[in-house]
Amino acid sequence: MLSCLFFMKKKEGETMTKKQDISNNASPYEFYGKLPLSKSIPLGLQHVMAMFVGNLTPILIIMGACGMTADAGFGELRTALLQNAMIIAGIVTLVQLFSIGPCGGKVPIIMGTSSGFLGVYQSVAATLGGGVLSYGAIMGASLIGGLFEGVLGAFLKPLRKFFPPVVTGSVVMAIGLSLISVGINYLCGGNGVADYGSLYNLGLGCLVLIVILVFKHCFNPKSMVSSASVLIGIIVGYVVAIIMTLVLPHTGINAEGAEYTYAWVVNFQQVKDAAWFSLPSVIGFGKLSAIKMVFKPEAIFPIMIMFIVTAVETVGDISAVIEGGMGREATDTELSGGVICDGIGSSLASLFGVLPNTSFSQNVGLVSMTKVVNRSALSVGAIFLIICGFCPKLAAIVSIMPQPVLGGAAVMMFASIVVSGIQLITKQPIGAREVTIVSVALGLGYGIGATAAATNALPYYVQLIFGGSGIVPAAIVAIILNIVLPPNQDPFAIKEDK
Numbered sequence: 001m002l003s004c005l006f007f008m009k010k011k012e013g014e015t016m017t018k019k020q021d022i023s024n025n026a027s028p029y030e031f032y033g034k035l036p037l038s039k040s041i042p043l044g045l046q047h048v049m050a051m052f053v054g055n056l057t058p059i060l061i062i063m064g065a066c067g068m069t070a071d072a073g074f075g076e077l078r079t080a081l082l083q084n085a086m087i088i089a090g091i092v093t094l095v096q097l098f099s100i101g102p103c104g105g106k107v108p109i110i111m112g113t114s115s116g117f118l119g120v121y122q123s124v125a126a127t128l129g130g131g132v133l134s135y136g137a138i139m140g141a142s143l144i145g146g147l148f149e150g151v152l153g154a155f156l157k158p159l160r161k162f163f164p165p166v167v168t169g170s171v172v173m174a175i176g177l178s179l180i181s182v183g184i185n186y187l188c189g190g191n192g193v194a195d196y197g198s199l200y201n202l203g204l205g206c207l208v209l210i211v212i213l214v215f216k217h218c219f220n221p222k223s224m225v226s227s228a229s230v231l232i233g234i235i236v237g238y239v240v241a242i243i244m245t246l247v248l249p250h251t252g253i254n255a256e257g258a259e260y261t262y263a264w265v266v267n268f269q270q271v272k273d274a275a276w277f278s279l280p281s282v283i284g285f286g287k288l289s290a291i292k293m294v295f296k297p298e299a300i301f302p303i304m305i306m307f308i309v310t311a312v313e314t315v316g317d318i319s320a321v322i323e324g325g326m327g328r329e330a331t332d333t334e335l336s337g338g339v340i341c342d343g344i345g346s347s348l349a350s351l352f353g354v355l356p357n358t359s360f361s362q363n364v365g366l367v368s369m370t371k372v373v374n375r376s377a378l379s380v381g382a383i384f385l386i387i388c389g390f391c392p393k394l395a396a397i398v399s400i401m402p403q404p405v406l407g408g409a410a411v412m413m414f415a416s417i418v419v420s421g422i423q424l425i426t427k428q429p430i431g432a433r434e435v436t437i438v439s440v441a442l443g444l445g446y447g448i449g450a451t452a453a454a455t456n457a458l459p460y461y462v463q464l465i466f467g468g469s470g471i472v473p474a475a476i477v478a479i480i481l482n483i484v485l486p487p488n489q490d491p492f493a494i495k496e497d498k
Contacts, residue, residue: 028227028372031108031326035376039227043372044380046231047110048388050409051360052398055089055112055385056082058355062118065125066135079392080287084280084352085113087389092345092357093382096338097375102154105338107318108325108373110363110381111345114356116313117142120306121355123460124299132290135353139283140295141303142350149307149343156315156336163315165329166434167478169424170441171316172323174474175361176417177446183414186407189263194254200244200264201404208237208408216370227372230409237405242266264402274396280389283353291353307343309472310358314342316471317359324368324420329427365413368420437481445477446470 026033028043035043059081068074092111095104121138128134187205188197195201212233219226245266251259281287318338322330330338338359346356367373388395425438448454449470455463466473 028374040377040380042228043377047381065122067130090382090385104341105334112360114358136294137296137299139350141299145307146343146347153339157332168319170478171475172320173421174446174471179414183410190403193263194260205404205408208233271396274393320420325373368416441474441478445474449473
């Protein structure tokens with residue numbers, strides 16, 4: 001009897017030891033498993049660096065379209081909305097990573113304020129005459145649209161047959177192609193800056209890229225240094241920008257004789273002015289008491305259309321991150337839960353005066369490039385976003401990072417999404433049918449959508465769907481061709497040699 005008890009205790013001890021070993025030896029390249037903070041903090045922070053500015057910019061643009069600028073007396077409201085944007089992005093990301101019931105796909109996706117709605121929101125603001133009422137109408141429409149997308153996600157499984165690898169791969173490639181110009185704009189200093197494309201901006205961005213390449217490929221690929229290469233590159237670029245700010249002139253003179261500030265200058269005043277601690281407010285109360293949620297049909301209908309569009313983009317993002325980071329196709333549960341989280345997260349965001357929260361394609365590129373998919377690492381990034389929402393001074397340190405620094409990392413991250421799309425397409429043998437679908441989807445679909453003037457003569461709602469990015473037109477063309485083209489009869493289909 002004693003020997004049996006001893007044997008059982010020994011087996012139990014061995015089992016516990018194995019579980020501890022699995023937990024302690026969790027890999028950054030596996031979704032499940034808890035990483036130590038020494039690894040998860042830097043890996044999570046590089047995700048925050050990649051999306052921080054993009055998460056806040058859409059709110060500033062739409063507030064401007066509604067006439068709610070700091071000069072018009074909305075400075076405190078703007079600060080409160082930016083604070084909420086960080087908190088909501090962190091919360092919705094955690095739901096996407098861990099899931100609450102059917103909401104959340106348990107996929108390595110970072111969520112954030114979507115820029116895909118900017119066109120329709122600007123149009124709605126102009127139609128309603130701007131002001132706080134227009135912003136409230138946008139929030140009301142976003143609440144309904146988010147719930148609508150959540151319902152779409154729940155019924156996504158029967159629609160999965162319309163998204164084989166050749167279709168999702170084409171959508172993923174379109175997402176990557178649409179982001180490449182964004183990365184170049186960051187590298188050159190950002191849209192609207194007077195020194196766009198200057199040697200200082202390009203040199204700073206290229207320095208970041210070189211540092212990333214060195215740490216990514218000159219060290220053990222499985223080492224922590226290699227996995228955190230993007231964060232290391234961004235930190236090096238940030239430090240160099242600070243040194244440049246301390247030793248070089250901050251301003252230049254343009255052709256008209258007006259003075260301007262260089263894009264690479266680090267503005268420490270924002271950090272000085274930011275508060276140490278601040279509590280968030282809900283729409284209609286506290287700091288957001290000026291915004292009242294209203295429901296206008298002229299805002300609801302076009303915004304609901306855009307939620308259909310963003311559901312397609314989310315399917316592409318999840319497909320890209322699973323293929324690029326895990327080397328497999330996304331499951332029905334992952335896609336459905338991810339789209340539901342997109343919708344419910346966007347409705348939650350509207351209650352805090354924040355624009356829809358959707359999957360961030362920038363971070364999809366980061367996962368595809370680094371292969372880091374560990375949930376604990378990404379959750380640290382989400383928690384950091386929440387902390388930034390409660391501590392504006394910490395948020396300011398990240399937000400003043402010059403755009404060329406981010407651009408140096410972005411040009412490689414965004415292009416890696418295109419590679420993930422190619423990998424998805426080539427999962428199956430490629431014949432004449434697949435070549436046709438991809439070629440027409442990218443050539444006609446993406447080409448029309450990415451060329452701004454191509455849809456100017458079309459009706460308003462057609463422009464909403466097809467204009468702007470090229471992602472949705474590419475998806476629609478790929479889906480239609482996949483349905484109407486007969487199965488591949490090509491005896492010369494390209495197959496891997498065995």
